[in-house]
Amino acid sequence: MTGTALRAAVLWGTELAVVRGLVTRSSLGRRVAHRFVAGERLEDGISAAHALGRRGIAAMLDHLGENVTSEAQASAAADGYVLALKLIHETEGLHCNIAIKLTQLGLDQSMDLCLENTERVLAAAEPAGILVMVDMESSEYVDPTLEVLRRLRARHQGIGVAIQSALRRTADDVFALPDGAPIRLVKGAYLESPSVAYPSRADVDRAFARLFATLTSRGHPVHVATHDPRLLAGAVRFTERRGLPIERIELQMLLGIREDLQRDYAGRGYPVRAYVPYGAEWYPYLTRRLAERPANVWFFVSNLVRRRG
Ligand SMILES: Cc1cc2nc3c(=O)[nH]c(=O)nc-3n(C[C@H](O)[C@H](O)[C@H](O)COP(=O)(O)OP(=O)(O)OC[C@H]3O[C@@H](n4cnc5c(N)ncnc54)[C@H](O)[C@@H]3O)c2cc1C
Structure with a gap:
């Protein structure tokens, strides 16, 4: 530097x-x-999803919360998601799935508690055909998060996970993901030490592009979750040049960020989804x-x- x-x-x-x-x-x-953030209530998240839908953009609801400190809080978070799934299912014309954080569902307390809560969410999502995407948290959670994914994916198809291009280890992790699991590719939002993450933005971007190519060639549906116009354009170009159906990828951005890009891609017929956080946390x-x-x-x-x- x-x-x-x-x-x-x-x-x-x-x-x-x-x-x-x-x-x-x-x-x-x-x-x-x-x-x-859409607002503090579930209804605020649903209204935001409706508003996006009117612009041809799908939604992914995230009930804010992480690192709960008791089993009761983790169980309440799972209840909250079960309720959200019911409302999404019952609301006509809503294109919406959900994102969860495992530390919100008890990962800090125990793997078993987290598995039990996450499975309860999956059991509510499955009959409604709603995909459950697991956010990736800071680097110390990568191993247990991938372990939860592997265990649950063996019993449920409607679950996928986010992986971070900033982490050096992701270049290897990508080869051990469950076959066919939907993968959200992100740069990574957590401050990490250079021993585990690339300190240079250029390296993070290069890793993102490489990981996208690897995931695509291994047959994963890839959610390209970034506001970086070069990486979004690169992912679209790569997919089209390979002659892959465009539905194999989804362009994902956060509520309130680069709404111009969201509208532009959606207007041109690409699959776009916005991450819609709601809640008091x-x-x-x-x-x-x-x-x-x-x-x-x-x-x-x-x-x-x-x-x-
Ligand atoms: C759908 C979605 C899901 C995500 N899930 C996870 C997850 O599970 N785990 C995780 O660690 N991270 C997650 N992230 C966050 C991600 O890791 C990045 O921290 C975040 O997206 C910013 O990086 P960028 O890829 O947009 O690129 P950057 O290089 O940071 O930004 C590119 C451009 O995007 C715009 N931009 C980026 N961030 C902002 C901002 N905060 N405010 C305004 N403009 C901005 C700017 O125009 C900027 O020039 C997610 C991001 C998205 C879009």
Whole structure:
């Protein structure tokens, strides 16, 4: 890293720490979160999914929450998903599946608890034909997450997982994924040490493109989950040049981010899906979105100034 780049990184870290302190769970934080989060209730998520559907964009509902601290919370999270699945199923014309986090379903407590809760969610999703996608959390969760996937995939077809191109290990993990499982390919949202993750953005992007090619040639349906226009275009080009049906991929973006790209691809007939988070536990999600992009911090600060002014 050059001296200037290093100074910029240090400054950026300080700036982010200050903003994180300001965000907390204040009403201002809540207001800023609403740029990226559908609202606090399940109904807010469903309305956002309807609004996307009107623009030809499918949705993936995520009930915010992670790292629960008791069995009761993990079980309540599974109940919440069962309810969401029922509502999705009963709502006519909704193109919607769900995303779950395993630490929300008890992975920190025990593998057995997590398996039991996740299986309960799958049992509710299966008859409704709704896909359940497992988010990938920070690097220490990769092994147990892939283990849960392997065990449940043996009994349920309607489950897939996210993998992160930022992690060095993913280049090997990709060869041990269950055959045919839908895979969401992301860059990775967690701050990781250089011993496990590529520190350079260029390496993360190169790994993303390589992983996409490997996943596609191994027959996985691939969810290309990024707002990076070059990687999205590359995935579309690769698929079309190989003569593969375009339905083998899905272009996925987050609610409130690059809506222009979402509309553009959907308008041209490509399969597009937006990740729609809802719920009261928006704080960790918001801080990850702030960390990804300096402009979001300025968006936050300008709200702060406007409020004080
Ligand atoms: C559908 C979906 C599911 C995801 N699931 C996971 C998961 O399970 N595990 C995980 O670790 N990560 C997940 N992520 C997050 C992902 O890892 C990245 O952190 C995030 O998408 C930002 O990286 P990027 O690929 O968009 O590329 P970047 O290179 O970071 O960004 C490319 C461009 O996208 C826009 N952009 C990116 N982020 C933002 C932002 N926060 N605000 C405004 N504009 C932005 C900017 O225009 C930027 O120039 C998911 C992302 C998506 C889209």
